[in-house]
Amino acid sequence: MSTEPINLPDDALRAIDALSRTDHLLVASDFDGTMAPIVDVPADARTDPQTQVALAELAGLAATTVAVVSGRALDVLAELTALPSSVHLVGSHGVEFDSDFSAGLTDEERARLAELNRQADDLAARFPGLFVEKKPASTALHYRHVAADARDAAVDAIQRGPCVIPGVHLTAGKQVVEIAAIETSKGLALERLREIDGATAVVFLGDDVTDESAFVRLSAPDVGVKVGEGKTAADVRIPDTAAVARFLTELAARRREHLGA
Template sequence: MDFRTAEGRQRYDALVADAAKTVVGLDFDGVLSPIVDDPTQASIHPDGPEVLVELADQVRGIAVITGRPARQAITLGSLDEVGVTIAERGHELFLLGQYGNERWSSGTRRVVSPRPPRGLGSFMSELPQMLRRHDAADAFVEEKGLAVAVHTRRLPDPRAAYDRLLPVLTDAASRFGLGVEPGRLVIEVRAPGMHKGQALRTIHDELGAHGVIFAGDDLGDIEAFRAVGELRDEGAPALLICSGSEEQKALVELSDIVVDGPAGVLALLRQFARDAAAVHAPAD
Protein backbone atom coordinates (compact mmCIF):
# COMPACT_ATOMS: atom_id res chain seq x y z
CA MET A 1 0.00 0.00 0.00
CA ASP A 2 1.33 3.40 -0.99
CA PHE A 3 0.34 5.96 1.63
CA ARG A 4 0.81 9.61 0.75
CA THR A 5 2.63 10.32 4.02
CA ALA A 6 4.26 8.45 6.89
CA GLU A 7 1.37 9.65 9.07
CA GLY A 8 -1.05 7.80 6.81
CA ARG A 9 0.68 4.50 7.48
CA GLN A 10 0.67 5.22 11.21
CA ARG A 11 -3.05 6.02 11.09
CA TYR A 12 -3.75 2.73 9.30
CA ASP A 13 -1.80 0.76 11.91
CA ALA A 14 -3.61 2.54 14.76
CA LEU A 15 -6.97 1.62 13.24
CA VAL A 16 -5.94 -2.00 12.76
CA ALA A 17 -5.22 -2.12 16.48
CA ASP A 18 -8.56 -0.38 17.24
CA ALA A 19 -10.65 -2.15 14.57
CA ALA A 20 -13.35 -3.43 16.94
CA LYS A 21 -14.16 0.19 17.88
CA THR A 22 -13.99 1.56 14.33
CA VAL A 23 -16.82 2.58 12.01
CA VAL A 24 -16.25 2.44 8.25
CA GLY A 25 -18.12 4.87 5.97
CA LEU A 26 -18.26 4.26 2.22
CA ASP A 27 -19.73 6.16 -0.69
CA PHE A 28 -21.49 3.96 -3.25
CA ASP A 29 -20.80 5.32 -6.75
CA GLY A 30 -17.09 5.43 -7.49
CA VAL A 31 -16.24 3.59 -4.26
CA LEU A 32 -18.29 0.39 -4.17
CA SER A 33 -19.61 0.69 -7.73
CA PRO A 34 -17.78 1.82 -10.88
CA ILE A 35 -19.05 5.06 -12.43
CA VAL A 36 -21.22 4.38 -15.51
CA ASP A 37 -22.93 6.63 -18.06
CA ASP A 38 -26.40 5.49 -16.98
CA PRO A 39 -26.63 5.65 -13.17
CA THR A 40 -29.58 3.24 -13.18
CA GLN A 41 -27.26 0.56 -14.58
CA ALA A 42 -24.63 0.81 -11.85
CA SER A 43 -23.84 -2.28 -9.77
CA ILE A 44 -21.57 -3.13 -6.88
CA HIS A 45 -18.09 -4.34 -7.80
CA PRO A 46 -17.97 -8.16 -7.89
CA ASP A 47 -15.67 -8.22 -4.85
CA GLY A 48 -17.93 -5.89 -2.85
CA PRO A 49 -20.30 -8.29 -1.07
CA GLU A 50 -17.54 -10.63 0.09
CA VAL A 51 -15.32 -7.79 1.30
CA LEU A 52 -18.17 -6.11 3.20
CA VAL A 53 -18.94 -9.35 5.03
CA GLU A 54 -15.27 -9.93 5.85
CA LEU A 55 -14.85 -6.34 7.03
CA ALA A 56 -18.01 -6.43 9.17
CA ASP A 57 -16.50 -9.26 11.22
CA GLN A 58 -13.69 -6.96 12.36
CA VAL A 59 -15.21 -3.49 12.88
CA ARG A 60 -17.91 -1.83 15.00
CA GLY A 61 -20.06 -1.03 11.98
CA ILE A 62 -20.20 -0.27 8.24
CA ALA A 63 -22.29 2.56 6.77
CA VAL A 64 -22.78 3.08 3.04
CA ILE A 65 -23.49 6.81 2.72
CA THR A 66 -24.75 7.82 -0.70
CA GLY A 67 -26.60 10.52 -2.58
CA ARG A 68 -28.76 7.83 -4.17
CA PRO A 69 -32.21 6.97 -2.85
CA ALA A 70 -31.74 4.29 -0.21
CA ARG A 71 -33.86 1.61 -1.86
CA GLN A 72 -32.11 2.12 -5.21
CA ALA A 73 -28.64 1.73 -3.66
CA ILE A 74 -29.77 -1.35 -1.74
CA THR A 75 -30.97 -2.95 -4.98
CA LEU A 76 -27.96 -2.00 -7.10
CA GLY A 77 -25.58 -3.10 -4.36
CA SER A 78 -27.41 -6.33 -3.47
CA LEU A 79 -27.21 -4.97 0.08
CA ASP A 80 -30.30 -6.80 1.30
CA GLU A 81 -28.51 -10.09 0.68
CA VAL A 82 -25.21 -8.79 2.06
CA GLY A 83 -27.03 -7.47 5.12
CA VAL A 84 -28.64 -10.85 5.80
CA THR A 85 -25.23 -12.52 5.81
CA ILE A 86 -23.75 -9.81 8.04
CA ALA A 87 -26.71 -10.06 10.44
CA GLU A 88 -26.34 -13.83 10.63
CA ARG A 89 -22.77 -13.27 11.81
CA GLY A 90 -23.97 -10.93 14.56
CA HIS A 91 -23.19 -7.58 12.93
CA GLU A 92 -25.11 -4.77 11.22
CA LEU A 93 -24.85 -2.93 7.91
CA PHE A 94 -26.27 0.59 7.52
CA LEU A 95 -27.35 2.41 4.37
CA LEU A 96 -27.82 6.17 4.61
CA GLY A 97 -29.42 7.39 1.39
CA GLN A 98 -29.86 10.87 -0.07
CA TYR A 99 -26.90 12.19 1.96
CA GLY A 100 -28.32 10.80 5.21
CA ASN A 101 -31.95 11.87 4.82
CA GLU A 102 -32.98 8.23 4.37
CA ARG A 103 -31.94 5.34 6.59
CA TRP A 104 -31.94 1.54 6.34
CA SER A 105 -30.15 -1.14 8.30
CA SER A 106 -29.80 -4.89 8.01
CA GLY A 107 -31.40 -5.08 11.46
CA THR A 108 -34.66 -3.30 10.61
CA ARG A 109 -34.63 -3.87 6.81
CA ARG A 110 -36.94 -0.88 6.45
CA VAL A 111 -36.25 2.48 4.79
CA VAL A 112 -37.16 5.51 6.89
CA SER A 113 -37.54 8.67 4.79
CA PRO A 114 -38.87 12.22 5.25
CA ARG A 115 -41.22 14.03 2.89
CA PRO A 116 -39.78 15.77 -0.22
CA PRO A 117 -38.55 19.33 0.46
CA ARG A 118 -40.76 22.29 -0.24
CA GLY A 119 -39.86 23.95 -3.51
CA LEU A 120 -38.58 20.81 -5.23
CA GLY A 121 -41.73 20.40 -7.34
CA SER A 122 -41.57 24.02 -8.53
CA PHE A 123 -37.87 23.69 -9.34
CA MET A 124 -38.50 20.54 -11.37
CA SER A 125 -41.30 22.20 -13.33
CA GLU A 126 -38.81 24.88 -14.47
CA LEU A 127 -35.91 22.49 -15.07
CA PRO A 128 -36.69 21.42 -18.68
CA GLN A 129 -36.82 25.05 -19.81
CA MET A 130 -33.52 25.83 -18.05
CA LEU A 131 -31.85 22.87 -19.75
CA ARG A 132 -33.13 23.87 -23.21
CA ARG A 133 -32.06 27.48 -22.69
CA HIS A 134 -28.49 26.42 -21.90
CA ASP A 135 -28.05 23.85 -24.68
CA ALA A 136 -28.41 20.85 -22.38
CA ALA A 137 -31.87 19.55 -23.24
CA ASP A 138 -30.50 16.00 -23.58
CA ALA A 139 -28.94 15.91 -20.12
CA PHE A 140 -30.10 12.90 -18.13
CA VAL A 141 -32.45 14.00 -15.34
CA GLU A 142 -32.66 11.58 -12.42
CA GLU A 143 -35.67 12.11 -10.16
CA LYS A 144 -34.81 10.81 -6.68
CA GLY A 145 -37.90 11.57 -4.62
CA LEU A 146 -36.15 13.91 -2.19
CA ALA A 147 -33.90 15.44 -4.87
CA VAL A 148 -33.25 15.73 -8.58
CA ALA A 149 -29.87 15.14 -10.25
CA VAL A 150 -28.82 16.47 -13.65
CA HIS A 151 -26.13 14.35 -15.31
CA THR A 152 -24.09 15.82 -18.16
CA ARG A 153 -21.98 12.71 -18.84
CA ARG A 154 -23.95 11.74 -21.97
CA LEU A 155 -23.71 15.17 -23.63
CA PRO A 156 -21.20 15.87 -26.45
CA ASP A 157 -19.01 18.08 -24.19
CA PRO A 158 -19.90 16.95 -20.64
CA ARG A 159 -17.52 19.30 -18.80
CA ALA A 160 -18.57 22.41 -20.72
CA ALA A 161 -22.25 21.59 -20.17
CA TYR A 162 -21.61 21.03 -16.45
CA ASP A 163 -19.82 24.37 -16.16
CA ARG A 164 -22.70 26.16 -17.94
CA LEU A 165 -25.37 24.57 -15.79
CA LEU A 166 -23.84 24.76 -12.34
CA PRO A 167 -24.37 28.53 -11.76
CA VAL A 168 -27.80 28.43 -13.41
CA LEU A 169 -29.10 25.55 -11.30
CA THR A 170 -27.48 26.97 -8.17
CA ASP A 171 -29.32 30.26 -8.65
CA ALA A 172 -32.63 28.52 -9.33
CA ALA A 173 -32.22 26.21 -6.34
CA SER A 174 -31.60 29.22 -4.11
CA ARG A 175 -34.86 30.82 -5.26
CA PHE A 176 -36.77 27.74 -4.10
CA GLY A 177 -34.94 27.31 -0.79
CA LEU A 178 -32.98 24.29 -2.00
CA GLY A 179 -29.30 23.35 -1.88
CA VAL A 180 -26.91 22.18 -4.60
CA GLU A 181 -24.49 19.26 -4.41
CA PRO A 182 -21.91 19.22 -7.25
CA GLY A 183 -20.39 15.86 -8.18
CA ARG A 184 -18.67 14.04 -11.01
CA LEU A 185 -20.45 15.55 -14.01
CA VAL A 186 -23.65 15.64 -11.98
CA ILE A 187 -25.45 18.51 -10.24
CA GLU A 188 -27.90 17.52 -7.53
CA VAL A 189 -30.57 19.81 -6.13
CA ARG A 190 -32.04 18.85 -2.76
CA ALA A 191 -33.05 20.10 0.67
CA PRO A 192 -30.26 21.93 2.51
CA GLY A 193 -28.97 20.96 5.94
CA MET A 194 -28.17 17.25 5.85
CA HIS A 195 -24.86 16.08 4.40
CA LYS A 196 -22.59 13.05 4.48
CA GLY A 197 -20.45 14.46 7.28
CA GLN A 198 -23.43 14.78 9.60
CA ALA A 199 -24.63 11.29 8.62
CA LEU A 200 -21.20 9.80 9.34
CA ARG A 201 -20.92 11.49 12.74
CA THR A 202 -24.42 10.30 13.68
CA ILE A 203 -23.54 6.65 13.01
CA HIS A 204 -20.15 7.05 14.71
CA ASP A 205 -21.79 8.42 17.85
CA GLU A 206 -24.73 5.98 17.86
CA LEU A 207 -22.41 2.99 17.70
CA GLY A 208 -20.11 4.37 20.37
CA ALA A 209 -17.24 4.06 17.93
CA HIS A 210 -13.75 5.43 18.45
CA GLY A 211 -11.91 5.11 15.15
CA VAL A 212 -13.30 6.05 11.74
CA ILE A 213 -12.46 5.24 8.13
CA PHE A 214 -14.11 6.94 5.18
CA ALA A 215 -13.71 6.31 1.46
CA GLY A 216 -15.03 8.79 -1.10
CA ASP A 217 -14.42 9.90 -4.65
CA ASP A 218 -15.95 13.33 -5.40
CA LEU A 219 -17.17 16.69 -4.11
CA GLY A 220 -20.23 15.15 -2.48
CA ASP A 221 -17.84 13.50 -0.01
CA ILE A 222 -16.10 16.68 1.11
CA GLU A 223 -18.29 17.10 4.20
CA ALA A 224 -17.57 13.52 5.25
CA PHE A 225 -13.85 14.16 4.85
CA ARG A 226 -14.22 17.26 7.03
CA ALA A 227 -16.12 15.28 9.67
CA VAL A 228 -13.32 12.71 9.78
CA GLY A 229 -10.82 15.54 10.19
CA GLU A 230 -12.81 16.91 13.12
CA LEU A 231 -12.95 13.49 14.77
CA ARG A 232 -9.20 13.18 14.28
CA ASP A 233 -8.70 16.55 15.97
CA GLU A 234 -10.80 15.23 18.87
CA GLY A 235 -8.39 12.32 19.30
CA ALA A 236 -9.99 9.56 17.22
CA PRO A 237 -7.78 7.40 15.00
CA ALA A 238 -8.95 8.16 11.46
CA LEU A 239 -8.12 7.29 7.87
CA LEU A 240 -9.25 9.00 4.65
CA ILE A 241 -9.29 7.02 1.40
CA CYS A 242 -9.70 8.63 -2.01
CA SER A 243 -11.00 6.45 -4.81
CA GLY A 244 -9.04 8.23 -7.50
CA SER A 245 -10.12 9.16 -11.01
CA GLU A 246 -9.04 11.52 -13.75
CA GLU A 247 -12.31 13.43 -13.36
CA GLN A 248 -12.07 14.48 -9.74
CA LYS A 249 -8.90 15.41 -7.88
CA ALA A 250 -10.44 17.55 -5.12
CA LEU A 251 -10.07 14.89 -2.41
CA VAL A 252 -6.52 13.80 -3.15
CA GLU A 253 -4.76 16.37 -0.98
CA LEU A 254 -7.05 15.58 1.94
CA SER A 255 -6.49 11.83 1.74
CA ASP A 256 -4.11 9.48 3.52
CA ILE A 257 -4.11 7.07 0.61
CA VAL A 258 -5.32 7.21 -3.00
CA VAL A 259 -6.39 3.97 -4.66
CA ASP A 260 -7.51 3.08 -8.16
CA GLY A 261 -11.30 3.08 -8.11
CA PRO A 262 -13.60 0.54 -6.47
CA ALA A 263 -11.21 -2.35 -7.05
CA GLY A 264 -8.52 -0.45 -5.16
CA VAL A 265 -10.89 0.51 -2.31
CA LEU A 266 -12.03 -3.08 -1.85
CA ALA A 267 -8.49 -4.47 -1.98
CA LEU A 268 -7.48 -2.02 0.76
CA LEU A 269 -10.50 -2.88 2.92
CA ARG A 270 -9.87 -6.61 2.48
CA GLN A 271 -6.27 -6.12 3.59
CA PHE A 272 -7.42 -4.05 6.56
CA ALA A 273 -9.86 -6.79 7.63
CA ARG A 274 -7.18 -9.44 7.36
CA ASP A 275 -4.60 -7.35 9.21
CA ALA A 276 -7.12 -6.71 11.99
CA ALA A 277 -8.01 -10.41 12.19
CA ALA A 278 -4.34 -11.32 12.46
CA VAL A 279 -3.64 -8.77 15.18
CA HIS A 280 -6.64 -9.80 17.26
CA ALA A 281 -6.45 -13.56 16.70
CA PRO A 282 -6.34 -15.48 20.01
CA ALA A 283 -2.91 -16.76 20.95
CA ASP A 284 -2.38 -20.52 20.74
Protein backbone atom coordinates in the same frame (compact mmCIF):
# COMPACT_ATOMS: atom_id res chain seq x y z
CA MET B 1 -6.38 -9.43 -17.28
CA SER B 2 -3.50 -9.27 -14.81
CA THR B 3 -3.74 -11.27 -11.61
CA GLU B 4 -0.80 -9.48 -9.98
CA PRO B 5 -1.62 -8.24 -6.46
CA ILE B 6 -2.22 -4.49 -6.13
CA ASN B 7 0.39 -2.82 -3.95
CA LEU B 8 -1.00 -0.24 -1.56
CA PRO B 9 1.09 2.80 -0.56
CA ASP B 10 2.89 2.64 2.79
CA ASP B 11 0.63 5.24 4.42
CA ALA B 12 -2.41 3.15 3.49
CA LEU B 13 -0.87 0.04 5.07
CA ARG B 14 -0.01 1.96 8.24
CA ALA B 15 -3.58 3.28 8.39
CA ILE B 16 -4.99 -0.23 8.00
CA ASP B 17 -2.82 -1.49 10.84
CA ALA B 18 -3.89 1.29 13.21
CA LEU B 19 -7.58 1.07 12.30
CA SER B 20 -7.65 -2.69 12.81
CA ARG B 21 -6.68 -2.25 16.48
CA THR B 22 -9.29 0.30 17.55
CA ASP B 23 -11.98 -0.67 20.07
CA HIS B 24 -14.96 -0.04 17.78
CA LEU B 25 -14.34 0.56 14.09
CA LEU B 26 -16.71 2.31 11.68
CA VAL B 27 -15.94 1.54 8.02
CA ALA B 28 -17.85 3.82 5.65
CA SER B 29 -17.60 4.21 1.90
CA ASP B 30 -19.04 6.12 -1.01
CA PHE B 31 -20.49 3.94 -3.78
CA ASP B 32 -19.91 5.32 -7.30
CA GLY B 33 -16.22 5.63 -8.14
CA THR B 34 -15.22 3.94 -4.89
CA MET B 35 -17.02 0.63 -4.42
CA ALA B 36 -18.07 0.54 -8.07
CA PRO B 37 -16.36 1.95 -11.17
CA ILE B 38 -17.99 4.99 -12.79
CA VAL B 39 -20.15 3.90 -15.75
CA ASP B 40 -22.03 5.82 -18.46
CA VAL B 41 -25.40 4.37 -17.41
CA PRO B 42 -25.82 4.84 -13.62
CA ALA B 43 -28.17 1.85 -13.35
CA ASP B 44 -25.39 -0.43 -14.61
CA ALA B 45 -23.03 0.29 -11.68
CA ARG B 46 -22.22 -2.70 -9.47
CA THR B 47 -19.96 -3.21 -6.46
CA ASP B 48 -16.55 -4.73 -7.18
CA PRO B 49 -16.95 -8.40 -6.13
CA GLN B 50 -13.86 -8.33 -3.90
CA THR B 51 -15.10 -5.15 -2.21
CA GLN B 52 -18.50 -6.74 -1.64
CA VAL B 53 -16.91 -9.76 0.06
CA ALA B 54 -14.64 -7.59 2.22
CA LEU B 55 -17.48 -5.32 3.40
CA ALA B 56 -19.69 -8.28 4.23
CA GLU B 57 -16.82 -9.86 6.18
CA LEU B 58 -16.15 -6.63 8.10
CA ALA B 59 -19.85 -6.29 8.93
CA GLY B 60 -19.79 -9.78 10.44
CA LEU B 61 -16.97 -8.96 12.87
CA ALA B 62 -17.47 -7.92 16.48
CA ALA B 63 -17.16 -4.22 17.37
CA THR B 64 -17.15 -3.30 13.69
CA THR B 65 -19.79 -1.24 11.87
CA VAL B 66 -20.02 -0.92 8.09
CA ALA B 67 -21.93 1.74 6.16
CA VAL B 68 -22.33 2.93 2.59
CA VAL B 69 -22.94 6.70 2.31
CA SER B 70 -23.90 7.66 -1.23
CA GLY B 71 -25.61 10.27 -3.32
CA ARG B 72 -27.90 7.55 -4.68
CA ALA B 73 -31.47 7.31 -3.47
CA LEU B 74 -31.75 4.74 -0.69
CA ASP B 75 -33.89 2.22 -2.58
CA VAL B 76 -31.55 2.35 -5.58
CA LEU B 77 -28.51 2.00 -3.34
CA ALA B 78 -29.96 -1.11 -1.71
CA GLU B 79 -30.55 -2.69 -5.12
CA LEU B 80 -27.12 -1.87 -6.52
CA THR B 81 -25.01 -2.84 -3.50
CA ALA B 82 -26.78 -6.12 -2.61
CA LEU B 83 -25.05 -6.12 0.78
CA PRO B 84 -26.30 -7.91 3.92
CA SER B 85 -28.77 -6.10 6.17
CA SER B 86 -26.01 -5.68 8.77
CA VAL B 87 -24.53 -2.95 6.53
CA HIS B 88 -26.03 0.51 7.09
CA LEU B 89 -27.12 2.25 3.88
CA VAL B 90 -27.38 6.04 3.79
CA GLY B 91 -28.71 7.61 0.61
CA SER B 92 -29.07 11.05 -0.98
CA HIS B 93 -25.81 12.43 0.44
CA GLY B 94 -26.82 11.69 4.01
CA VAL B 95 -30.52 12.52 3.84
CA GLU B 96 -32.03 9.04 3.77
CA PHE B 97 -31.42 6.83 6.77
CA ASP B 98 -34.65 4.93 6.17
CA SER B 99 -37.09 4.36 3.33
CA ASP B 100 -39.85 6.48 4.90
CA PHE B 101 -37.76 9.63 5.19
CA SER B 102 -39.91 11.69 2.82
CA ALA B 103 -42.85 11.41 5.22
CA GLY B 104 -40.84 13.56 7.64
CA LEU B 105 -40.62 16.62 5.37
CA THR B 106 -42.49 19.74 6.43
CA ASP B 107 -45.13 21.31 4.18
CA GLU B 108 -42.63 24.04 3.29
CA GLU B 109 -39.96 21.48 2.37
CA ARG B 110 -42.41 19.46 0.26
CA ALA B 111 -43.45 22.62 -1.60
CA ARG B 112 -39.77 23.48 -2.17
CA LEU B 113 -39.11 19.98 -3.52
CA ALA B 114 -42.12 20.18 -5.85
CA GLU B 115 -40.90 23.48 -7.31
CA LEU B 116 -37.40 22.04 -7.66
CA ASN B 117 -38.74 19.04 -9.58
CA ARG B 118 -40.91 21.25 -11.81
CA GLN B 119 -37.93 23.38 -12.82
CA ALA B 120 -35.73 20.32 -13.30
CA ASP B 121 -38.29 18.76 -15.67
CA ASP B 122 -38.45 22.01 -17.66
CA LEU B 123 -34.66 22.00 -18.03
CA ALA B 124 -34.64 18.35 -19.14
CA ALA B 125 -37.10 19.26 -21.89
CA ARG B 126 -34.84 22.13 -23.01
CA PHE B 127 -31.55 20.23 -22.93
CA PRO B 128 -31.56 16.70 -24.42
CA GLY B 129 -29.32 14.37 -22.42
CA LEU B 130 -29.93 16.15 -19.12
CA PHE B 131 -30.94 13.39 -16.71
CA VAL B 132 -33.12 14.27 -13.72
CA GLU B 133 -32.79 11.90 -10.76
CA LYS B 134 -35.60 12.54 -8.27
CA LYS B 135 -35.15 11.50 -4.65
CA PRO B 136 -37.29 11.80 -1.49
CA ALA B 137 -35.77 15.14 -0.41
CA SER B 138 -33.58 16.22 -3.32
CA THR B 139 -33.09 16.14 -7.07
CA ALA B 140 -29.86 15.48 -8.95
CA LEU B 141 -29.31 16.95 -12.40
CA HIS B 142 -26.73 14.97 -14.39
CA TYR B 143 -25.36 16.87 -17.40
CA ARG B 144 -22.70 14.37 -18.49
CA HIS B 145 -24.67 13.41 -21.61
CA VAL B 146 -25.74 16.88 -22.70
CA ALA B 147 -24.15 17.73 -26.07
CA ALA B 148 -20.78 19.42 -25.62
CA ASP B 149 -21.89 22.59 -27.43
CA ALA B 150 -24.92 22.93 -25.12
CA ARG B 151 -23.37 21.85 -21.82
CA ASP B 152 -22.27 25.29 -20.63
CA ALA B 153 -25.72 26.69 -21.34
CA ALA B 154 -27.32 23.80 -19.42
CA VAL B 155 -25.09 24.37 -16.40
CA ASP B 156 -25.83 28.10 -16.51
CA ALA B 157 -29.57 27.40 -16.65
CA ILE B 158 -29.30 25.07 -13.66
CA GLN B 159 -27.36 27.67 -11.69
CA ARG B 160 -29.83 30.45 -12.53
CA GLY B 161 -32.92 28.32 -11.99
CA PRO B 162 -33.34 25.51 -9.42
CA CYS B 163 -30.06 26.39 -7.67
CA VAL B 164 -31.47 29.74 -6.52
CA ILE B 165 -34.79 28.49 -5.16
CA PRO B 166 -34.91 29.95 -1.63
CA GLY B 167 -33.91 27.41 1.02
CA VAL B 168 -32.30 24.77 -1.17
CA HIS B 169 -28.88 23.26 -0.42
CA LEU B 170 -26.41 22.44 -3.19
CA THR B 171 -23.87 19.67 -3.59
CA ALA B 172 -21.73 19.73 -6.74
CA GLY B 173 -20.27 16.47 -8.02
CA LYS B 174 -18.70 15.14 -11.22
CA GLN B 175 -20.95 16.58 -13.94
CA VAL B 176 -23.90 16.57 -11.56
CA VAL B 177 -25.55 19.05 -9.24
CA GLU B 178 -27.56 17.72 -6.30
CA ILE B 179 -30.18 20.17 -5.03
CA ALA B 180 -31.82 19.32 -1.70
CA ALA B 181 -34.94 20.71 -0.08
CA ILE B 182 -33.23 20.37 3.31
CA GLU B 183 -29.70 20.69 4.65
CA THR B 184 -27.63 17.56 4.13
CA SER B 185 -24.06 16.34 3.69
CA LYS B 186 -22.08 13.13 3.91
CA GLY B 187 -20.15 14.67 6.78
CA LEU B 188 -23.30 15.10 8.87
CA ALA B 189 -24.31 11.52 8.06
CA LEU B 190 -20.93 10.22 9.16
CA GLU B 191 -21.18 12.05 12.48
CA ARG B 192 -24.61 10.52 13.07
CA LEU B 193 -23.28 7.03 12.34
CA ARG B 194 -20.35 7.58 14.70
CA GLU B 195 -22.69 8.60 17.50
CA ILE B 196 -25.14 5.74 16.93
CA ASP B 197 -22.48 3.05 17.25
CA GLY B 198 -19.95 4.79 19.51
CA ALA B 199 -17.08 4.30 17.06
CA THR B 200 -13.60 4.97 18.43
CA ALA B 201 -12.17 5.32 14.91
CA VAL B 202 -13.71 5.93 11.50
CA VAL B 203 -12.38 5.22 8.03
CA PHE B 204 -14.20 6.80 5.11
CA LEU B 205 -13.39 6.10 1.44
CA GLY B 206 -14.57 8.34 -1.38
CA ASP B 207 -13.64 9.72 -4.78
CA ASP B 208 -15.87 12.74 -5.39
CA VAL B 209 -15.90 16.36 -4.25
CA THR B 210 -19.08 15.51 -2.32
CA ASP B 211 -16.96 13.26 -0.10
CA GLU B 212 -14.86 16.17 1.13
CA SER B 213 -17.60 17.12 3.61
CA ALA B 214 -16.90 13.79 5.29
CA PHE B 215 -13.10 14.00 5.06
CA VAL B 216 -12.99 17.41 6.78
CA ARG B 217 -14.88 16.05 9.80
CA LEU B 218 -12.33 13.31 10.47
CA SER B 219 -9.50 13.65 12.98
CA ALA B 220 -6.98 11.21 14.44
CA PRO B 221 -7.36 8.28 14.87
CA ASP B 222 -9.85 8.54 11.97
CA VAL B 223 -8.63 8.05 8.40
CA GLY B 224 -9.90 9.53 5.16
CA VAL B 225 -9.05 7.67 1.94
CA LYS B 226 -9.27 9.59 -1.33
CA VAL B 227 -9.75 7.45 -4.42
CA GLY B 228 -8.20 8.93 -7.56
CA GLU B 229 -6.92 12.40 -8.34
CA GLY B 230 -7.98 15.84 -7.14
CA LYS B 231 -7.43 18.14 -4.19
CA THR B 232 -8.52 16.53 -0.93
CA ALA B 233 -8.57 16.77 2.85
CA ALA B 234 -8.11 12.99 3.12
CA ASP B 235 -5.02 11.51 4.80
CA VAL B 236 -4.41 8.70 2.30
CA ARG B 237 -4.74 8.47 -1.47
CA ILE B 238 -5.20 5.30 -3.52
CA PRO B 239 -5.63 5.14 -7.30
CA ASP B 240 -8.87 3.35 -8.16
CA THR B 241 -11.68 0.94 -7.24
CA ALA B 242 -9.33 -2.05 -7.52
CA ALA B 243 -7.16 -0.48 -4.80
CA VAL B 244 -10.29 0.07 -2.70
CA ALA B 245 -10.97 -3.67 -2.90
CA ARG B 246 -7.41 -4.42 -1.78
CA PHE B 247 -7.60 -1.86 1.05
CA LEU B 248 -10.84 -3.29 2.45
CA THR B 249 -9.65 -6.88 2.06
CA GLU B 250 -6.47 -6.11 4.01
CA LEU B 251 -8.46 -4.24 6.65
CA ALA B 252 -10.85 -7.17 7.08
CA ALA B 253 -7.96 -9.62 7.44
CA ARG B 254 -6.10 -7.54 10.02
CA ARG B 255 -9.25 -6.68 11.94
CA ARG B 256 -10.18 -10.36 12.09
CA GLU B 257 -6.68 -11.22 13.31
CA HIS B 258 -6.79 -8.49 15.98
CA LEU B 259 -10.16 -9.68 17.27
CA GLY B 260 -9.05 -13.30 17.21
CA ALA B 261 -12.01 -14.16 15.00
